Amino acid sequence: MSVLFILIAASLAIALLFLLAFIWSVKSGQYEDDYTPSVRILFDETGKSKPVNKTKSI
Amino acid sequence: MPDTIYTIVNAHSTCYHCGENCEEGSLVFDDKPFCCSGCKTVYELLGENNLNCYYDLNERPGTSQKNNYDSAKFNWLDDTESVKKLIQFNDGKVAVATFFVPTVHCSSCIYLLENIYKIQPAISKSQVNFLRKEVRITFRTDEISLRKVVELMVKLGYEPQLNLVDLEKAKTTISTQKYYLKIGVAFFCFGNIMLLSFPEYLGLNSLSEHPMHKFFGYANFLLALPVLFYSAREFFVSAFAALRQRSLNMDIPIVLGMIAMFIRSSVDIFFQQGAGYMDTLASLTLLMLVGRLFQNKTYATLSFERDYKSYFPVSVSVRQNGIEQTIPLSKLAVGNKIIVRNQELIPADAILLKGQAMIDYSFVTGESNPVPKEIGEKVYAGGRQIGSAIEMEIMKDVSHSYLTQLWNDDVFKNKEEASSAELANKMSRYFTPIVILIAIAAGVYWFPTDIHRAMNAFTAVLIITCPCALALSTPFTLGNVIRILGRHGIYLKNTFVIEKLTKIKTIIFDKTGTITNKRDLNVNYKGAALSDMELVYIASLTYHSSHPLSKKIFNYLNGIKIIQTKDFLEIHGKGIEGWIDDHHIKVGSVDFAGGTDMVDDSTASTVHINIDELYKGYYEVKNEYRAGLNELMNGLKKDYELYILSGDNDNEKQYLQELIAPDHLLFNQQPIDKLTFIKEMQNAHHQVMMIGDGLNDAGALMQSDVGIVISDDTNNFSPACDGIIDARKFERIQSLMQYSKTAMRIIKASYTISLLYNLIGIYFAVQGTMSPLVAAVLMPISSVTIISFSSLVSYLFGRRYDFQ
Known part of the structure; x- marks a missing residue:
């Protein structure tokens, strides 16, 4: 039965990971705009010329 | 690049860029018609940068480029102080600014604005929030100035609306974010507490002596801490605020119940008397928070808090010693000479010094026809200049101008008292004392026989009457209605x-x-036909009058030239008269103009015309209701x-x-x-x-x-x-x-339902032997009943009032 201690600890730890992931997603603003990303995903890259100097965002 | 071919397009074709009708003399480029060279330029620019996808996503997605902007309009963006306010983040190399762009309307707009870096490589990232019509642009400050960024957007037809008040709006998102976090935490704790309470639900009493039992209790206690101290914090804050004002609100019985639950459960857990009510505490907090979130409906592009500052420009162009300078609006002083360009607002009462002023006062009066002003005339703040640039001298401070002094009234200074649900608070005024009385009565009843049972009964009453369902009926009904x-x-x-x-x-x-x-002011002329020259006389005469009817007639005769009027006379309540080219013109009421016509339509105002003592007829000015x-x-x-x-x-x-x-x-x-x-x-x-x-x-x-x-x-x-x-x-x-x-009646009905649940709860609670399981079942059930009842009924009544 005492294996339950470990199992519960493990399940709590995993749940905690998901909670942290949720907190991160809220803080990074993913729930601020629930419309634009659905449009953005449909854009094709025009392909012919690679965009000049594509920079990583800061 | 195809050769640029300019030909005359057929009438009735629409611009490939903006969809406006192409008039004769418009351009054809790349086999596509354009209404103006501005639209063509945008098309060319996009073509050069491989952004033709803009036109594939939607047909004619652009904004007309006919209204060429005055490049001096953005002079103030060179003023470092103003720029600082617009930029949210700046580390010396990279800056971030968010613009509100009202013209964003389709997916093409998103596509172009997010690919703007292909046109201007100094912009490293741009992100559109379509619902808020906002663009967040990251750019390298050593390569490009904020002004250049704004000008590029204007060139593409996406002129950002720049005023300082809007920039403070960001706060609202943070508050919904906080709710998400609180709900997330509450949900996490609620789920896990439920899981750990499972043995209790299933009545596995054989475990009660096992160390596992103790372990579950302690884990529950730990999980309840963030619920109480983080997620439920705002209920405590609001309850204490109400107590300090010596009033009772709905949060007080809730907080009372929460405290009772927490203390009773902690005692139960640490003295091994039972499993406690931690699961009820968590589920209650979770539901209450969801209710609050549901109640907080916000409209992304609407603002209910604007004052004149949102209408007014951030800075103004001032002419000092012959040099034009841009200064922030707050530094504008009486006596300054300002320059107001096409489509710019006049920030303070001023006197016109130079230029042809046509002022649109639609912000102030709702009247959208522009009014001409002559040199030396006073122009009130809030008007918008239409046409070429004008120069004027400031007469009054921005905050003491005719229009803006309204905001000096006390109404605007008193911060509105915290809005709260009055009906719910009224309810609480009776509910809270009654609940406390019942709890004490139950405690007192059991006290002589069994102290332990007395404590149980006392806390159980507070717990079971915790008005979760009661408090949920308002946010869910009204949230749904809104x-x-x-x-x-x-x-x-x-x-x-x-x-x-x-x-x-x-x-x-x-x-x-x-x-x-x-819009659509209806002006009709009835009577003897007027010659072109006579129309000029009428226009010239009405031009001098500030009477609204004169203005309407002048606007109706729009575009007619004006000639000099001699001996102009305005007789209050009657009309105006004057001599033009040796003709005596009278415009005014029936008696004044010597009219005889009976006017058949009583909804219209009439303006009668008399030229050289001869009655001509009348203008019928109808206000469109x-x-x-x-x-x-x-x-x-x-x-x-x-x-x-x-x-x-x-x-x-x-x-x-x-x-x-x-x-x-x-x-x-x-x-x-x-x-x-x-x-x-x-x-x-x-x-x-x-x-x-x-x-x-x-x-x-x-x-x-x-x-x-x-x-x-x-x-x-x-x-x-x-x-x-x-x-x-x-x-x-x-x-x-x-x-x-009706919505308030629905709330009252759901109050009745939840009070019935409370009565059932109290029946168990006063006996002092209530099992935590009763609370764990009864409270969520009552809440769910209330939520579904209020949402459904408010929806049905919405249909009845034709809000489908």
Whole structure:
């Protein structure tokens, strides 16, 4: 039965990971705009010329 | 690149870029018609940068480029102080700025604005928030200035709207973010506490001696801590605030229940007397938070908090010693000479020094026809110049100008008292003492026989009566109602407005722009035909008069040249006369012009014409009243006292008298008069609703208990108010009032249901032997009943009032 201690600890730890992931997603603003990303995903890259100097965002 | 071929396009073709009709003489480029070179330039620019996808996503997605902007318009963006306010983040190399771009309307807009880096490599990232119509741009400051970024956007047809007040709006997102976090934490704890309470639910009492049992209890205790101290914090804050003001609100019995639950459970857990109520605590907090979130409906592009500052420019161009400079508006002083360009607002009362002024006062009066001004004339703040640049000298401070002094009134200084649900608080005033009395009575009853049982009964009553369901009925009913209304062009600031609406006894309407249409003034001429020269005389004469009817006729004769008038005379209440080219022109009332015609339509004002002592005929000026005005007024008349406060003169009195009693019609009301009128009504204990439109109603809207703005374009600015109604839904005001009343009845019905649940709970609780399981089952069930009842019934009643 005492294996339950470990199992519960493990399940709590995993749940905690998901909670942290949720907190991160809220803080990074993913729930601020629930419309634009659905449009953005449909854009094709025009392909012919690679965009000049594509920079990583800061 | 294809050769540029300019040919004349056929009439009736539409611009490939913006979809406007191409007039003759328009351009064809790349086999596509363009209405102006501006649109063609954008097309070329996009072509060069491989952004033609812009046109594939939507047909004719652009904005017309015909209104060429004046490059000096953005001079103020060179002023480092102003720029600092616009930029949210700047580390010396990279800066981030967010712009509100009203022209964003389709996926092509998103595509272009997010690929703007292909055109200007110094922009490293741009992100559109479509619902908020915002673009967040990251750019390298050593390669490009903010002004260049803005100018590029303007060039592409996406002119950002720049004013400092809008930039403070970001706060609202943070508050919803906080709710998400609190709900996330509460949900996590709730789920896990439930899981750990499972043995208890299944009645596995064999475990009760096992160390596992203890372990579950401690884990539950730990999981309840973040619920109580983080997620439920705002309930405690609000309850303490109410106590400090010596009043009772709904949060007090809730907090009382929560504290009872937590202490009782902690005692149970640490002294191994039972499993405690931690699961109920968590589920209750979770549901309450969801209710709060549901109640907080916000409209991304609407703002209910604007004052004149959102209308006014950030900085102005000032001419000092012959040099033009840009200074922030706050530094503008009396005596400064300012330059106001096409489409710019006049920030303070000033005297015109140079240039041809055509001032559009639609912000102030709702009257959209521009008014010409002559050199030396006084021009009031809030007007918008149309045409070439003008120079003027400032007469008054920005905050003491004719229009803006309204905001110096106390109404705008007193921060509105914290809005709260009054019905719920009233309820709490009875509920809380009764619950505490029952709890004490139960405790006292058991005390002589069994102290332990007495404590159990006392806490159990507090726990089971924790008015979770009661507190949920308001947010879910009103939250649902506000959403249904929002889908029908009626946007309320918050749910408390609905409650205030039900108490309204008096409704006050503004006239121009509220019950009349701003556009389409109907002017008709009836009588003997007028020669072209005679039209010139009439236009020249009416040009000199500031009477609204003269202005309307002048605007109707738009485009006619004006010649000099001699001996101009305005006789108040009668008309105007003067000599032009040796002709004696008289324009005015029937008697004044010597008319004989009977006017058959009483809704129109008439202006009669007499040239050289010969009666010619009359102009009929009709104010277009909004569709359904008659029905609305007649419907509202039964339940409310109606008033009309008009800034105009009384020439439509006759028609309006048919709608409401003559002594309820007030004319020539200045903005400050409207405000005082409402104040007086309120002093006589009337609950007043003001329905207005322009900045001139701003004071009245603020002073009234409920201020509603009628708006032809909800994306436009509107003054601070409690609700915005799309002008096309004007006639739905009565349904709005009825629906609000029904909503409050629904809330009362759900109060009854939840009180019944409470009675059942109390029956178990007073016996002092209530199992935590009863609470764990009863409380969520009552909450779910209430949520489904209030949502469903408010939806059904919405259909009944035609809000489908």
